[in-house]
Amino acid sequence: MYYDGPLFLDVICVLQGFTFSTKGNIYTFSRSFYNLMSGIDLSANMLSGEIPWEIGNLSHVKSLNLSHNFFIGQIPATIANMSALESLDLSHNELGGPIPWQLTQMSSLEVFSVAYNNLSGCIPNSGQFSSFNMESYLGNTNLQNSSQGNQCSPVLGPMEVEDVGEASDDPVLYIICAASFVLAFWATVAFLFCLPFGQRVMLQL
Structure with a gap:
């Protein structure tokens, strides 16, 4: 099952059963409904506010796309609890702060993008993060590369690298x-x- 639609994240993350009605019919889902979802796509829905830390409870989700919204605040470190996650796209938001080091423990993560946010600090270079290219981080002027001696250098865009x-x-x-x-x-x-x-x-x- 793959969810794609304008649904509030706090509704998704409350792991309880829920009931809704449509066209005169009443549908009831138990909490096991969330375990059936393999992907969540809430991109380009004009969502705002902070990403709730409860998102980490969706441990069966393999793909999470929250791009092209207006999310603020920091990336929840609890996303690291989504152990089955293979693709994470948080690009084109207004997220700030550092990339949580806990995300380096996500061994299944193959696709990752936080491009065009307001992130800062050093890019993690361990675990799966050593395989991600600089396109994953473009548009974050205060985000820096990790280098030898635990030093950081600014992330360069394509034109800057050429220059x-x-x-x-x-x-x-x-x-x-x-x-x-x-x-x-x-x-x-x-x-x-x-x-x-x-x-x-x-x-x-």
Whole structure:
């Protein structure tokens, strides 16, 4: 079962049975209903507020997509309790704070994105996080890469990475151009003054 629709998260996360009616019929679901859900897609529903910590109780869900909403606050560390989760998309929200280190314990996680939020701190580099590329973190100006010595460096966008590469190549390019110019100059001088044909050319000038 896969849920895709504008449903409030606090309703999903209260692990109790519930009853609703539609078209004159009454339907009752027990708490085991939540164990049947393999995915939840609440993207682009204009949802706001904080992501409730109870979301971690959905331990059978394999895919969670909360992207393109207006969620604020921090990423709940309890998401790490969703041990079956394979895909987590929290991109295009207004989430802040660091990425919880507890998420590195999620061994099943294969797809991850928190791009275009307001996250800060260091990107975890252990567990499955060592396999995620920088596209997962774009648009977080205060988020930094982990490096040797537990130091952090800012996450670069595609254009910034390209600029850095060009800047590092500039000194080498200058040296090559200068050396080529010097060699061409002295080769011309040697041709004009040392060879008979070059001497005749100079006399004609």
